[in-house]
Amino acid sequence: MTPPILSIVSKKNSGKTTLLEKLIPALLKNGYRVGTVKHDSHGFEIDHEGKDTWRHKRAGALTVAISSPWKLSLIKDVKEELSLDEIVDTYFDDMDLVLTEGYKRSGKPSIEVFRSTAHQTPLHVKGASNNLLAVVSDVPVDLGVPNFGMNDIDAIMNFILTRFPVSHKNKNL
Numbered sequence: 001m002t003p004p005i006l007s008i009v010s011k012k013n014s015g016k017t018t019l020l021e022k023l024i025p026a027l028l029k030n031g032y033r034v035g036t037v038k039h040d041s042h043g044f045e046i047d048h049e050g051k052d053t054w055r056h057k058r059a060g061a062l063t064v065a066i067s068s069p070w071k072l073s074l075i076k077d078v079k080e081e082l083s084l085d086e087i088v089d090t091y092f093d094d095m096d097l098v099l100t101e102g103y104k105r106s107g108k109p110s111i112e113v114f115r116s117t118a119h120q121t122p123l124h125v126k127g128a129s130n131n132l133l134a135v136v137s138d139v140p141v142d143l144g145v146p147n148f149g150m151n152d153i154d155a156i157m158n159f160i161l162t163r164f165p166v167s168h169k170n171k172n173l
Helices: 016-029 052-058 084-091 153-163
Strands: 005-009 034-038 063-067 072-076 097-101 110-114 132-137 147-149
Touching: 005 016, 005 084, 016 034, 016 097, 016 153, 034 084, 052 063, 052 072, 132 153, 147 153
Parallel strands: 005 097, 005 110, 034 097, 110 132, 132 147
Antiparallel strands: 063 072
């Protein structure tokens, strides 16, 4: 079964990663199996020059995996960017919830992070998006959805748990 997806979105440097760093442990403590997908429209490198997997890739391998008893990492060339749904369907079927950082144009339910010291206006405009569920901000923002403070992690988590309940929570985490 495909897990629900919740996108954490904003303009640059508004605090998406910081919010995720706080939300993930809170959700885990509530028994949720949480996965994340980070969108990088500029491309990225996760392999390090000189390492075995880097050497395999440089030699021409189209897919390289490194496996241990605790982790699996995959580097795979793709002809075109996979959709968020394709990524989640393929790699996250054992999760209760997938949080994304970015993917602001995905059409998925989203929470916007707005920091007034970084930007003059939020990413969203009131009434323009059916997918905006809430705003997390350092100032009150009227986008027609619930507002939460940047450090109000318990309230944000409870909002998420209410919106994305799971019946098969893993209590062994």
